[in-house]
Amino acid sequence: xxxxxxxxxxxxxxxxxxxxxxxxxxxxxxxxxxxxxxxxxxxxxxxxxxxxxxxxxxxxxxxxxxxxxxxxxxxxxxxxxxxxxxxxxxxxxxxxxxxxxxxxxxxxxxxxxxxxxxxxxxxxxxxxxxxxxxxxxxxxxxxxxxxxxxxxxxxxxxxxxxxxxxxxxxxxxxxxxxxxxxxxxxxxxxxxxxxxxxxxxxxxxxxxxxxxxxxxxxx
DNA sequence: GACCAGGCACATC
DNA sequence: GATGTGCATGGT
Numbered sequence: 001x002x003x004x005x006x007x008x009x010x011x012x013x014x015x016x017x018x019x020x021x022x023x024x025x026x027x028x029x030x031x032x033x034x035x036x037x038x039x040x041x042x043x044x045x046x047x048x049x050x051x052x053x054x055x056x057x058x059x060x061x062x063x064x065x066x067x068x069x070x071x072x073x074x075x076x077x078x079x080x081x082x083x084x085x086x087x088x089x090x091x092x093x094x095x096x097x098x099x100x101x102x103x104x105x106x107x108x109x110x111x112x113x114x115x116x117x118x119x120x121x122x123x124x125x126x127x128x129x130x131x132x133x134x135x136x137x138x139x140x141x142x143x144x145x146x147x148x149x150x151x152x153x154x155x156x157x158x159x160x161x162x163x164x165x166x167x168x169x170x171x172x173x174x175x176x177x178x179x180x181x182x183x184x185x186x187x188x189x190x191x192x193x194x195x196x197x198x199x200x201x202x203x204x205x206x207x208x209x210x211x212x213x214x215x216x217x218x219x
Numbered sequence: 220g221a222c223c224a225g226g227c228a229c230a231t232c
Numbered sequence: 233g234a235t236g237t238g239c240a241t242g243g244t
Contacts, residue, residue, distance in 0.1 A: 038226040044242055045225090079241035083227085125227050145225045190225055199223060 002157060003211050005174045009181070012188035015207035019187035022135035024049075027103045029058050030136040034128050035087050036078040048078035060101050063092035087123030094121050107137040115141070126164045134186070140179045142171045143186045147193025154197065156213040 023042070024030040032052065036045040051074040052058050057066060072085035098117075099105040106114065111133065118129050126144070133139045144167045152158045152167055162170075175181060196206035203209050 034225085037224090039224060039239090040226085040241075041224045041243070043224095044240095047242090077241060079224090080226090080239045081241080083239055087227090123227065127226065131225080143225085147225070186225090193225075 001213065002174070003155070005171065008208065008211060009185050009188065011207055011211075012192055013184070016188055016191050019184055019191060021183055021187035022131075024135075026058070027107075027136040028060060031091065031103075031132050032058065032088060034131040034135070035091065035123065036075060036084055038080070038084070038128060040079050044078045048075040048081075051075065051077070060092040060095045060103075063088050064096060083123070087121075090122045091118075091124065094118070103136070107133075107139065111139050111141065114139075126168075130168075134179070134182055138179060140177050140182060142168050142175075142182045144168045144171075145186075145190065145193075147189050147197055148186070150193060150197045150201075151189055151208070154201065155208070155211050 022030045022033065024033050029049065033045055033049060036048050049058070055074060056062060057071070057074060063071065068085050068089060071088065072081045075081050075084055075088075078084060095101055095103065095106060109117070114137075115129055115133060118124050118132065119126070124132075130141045130143045133141045134143055144164050148167060148171075149162070152170070153160045153162065158167060158170060171185075175185070192206065192208060196202045196208075203212060
């Protein structure tokens with residue numbers, strides 16, 4: 001049973017209010033956060049970004065200059081710090097080589113072409129790419145993450161095996177193309193995911209409980 | 220102490 | 233093409 005997605009969104013909006021995402025001031029900070037939060041709680045990412053700020057490392061040029069081991073040490077609290085240091089450098093080098101370090105120039109590319117391009121960067125997968133495009137670039141693409149998968153499968157809206165692009169397509173075909181809506185809807189899903197739709201769900205108090213396939217708690 | 224978190228790349232079958 | 237594994241910190 002497919003719900004009215006806009007009423008799902010309004011329910012979350014009523015509950016949480018506008019989320020004002022992404023939690024980060026500049027496009028490059030948002031991109032750094034998108035890489036650092038891969039399979040990682042945001043709380044840990046905050047510490048890593050605070051370290052980067054304290055060392056004036058929140059720019060592509062700075063990320064290119066710094067030694068990879070030193071960078072890894074700064075982002076240690078976000079976990080996977082060796083891999084993520086390499087990924088941050090990969091993106092910074094990509095930006096420098098292809099757009100002379102200009103994010104504005106990068107985001108002027110056609111959406112689909114740019115998406116394919118950044119997916120070629122080592123360490124940038126579908127979710128990270130789409131988070132960059134939507135939240136740093138303001139481009140109309142819907143972001144899917146762990147919580148999105150849980151929300152759509154646990155309510156029986158999509159099959160458990162639905163992959164990233166199936167879920168993404170399902171949202172975009174059932175919603176008006178609206179950047180502000182894409183932005184806040186994903187933020188709402190993360191909010192409800194963090195609070196209720198975790199590995200151990202708490203459906204009783206969840207604002208989306210009325211959208212469950214049958215009354216009761218997800219088993 | 221086990222389990223989990225706003226993924227992704229790579230190996231192996 | 234599907235499935236398994238390494239990467240790592242900090243919170244519950």
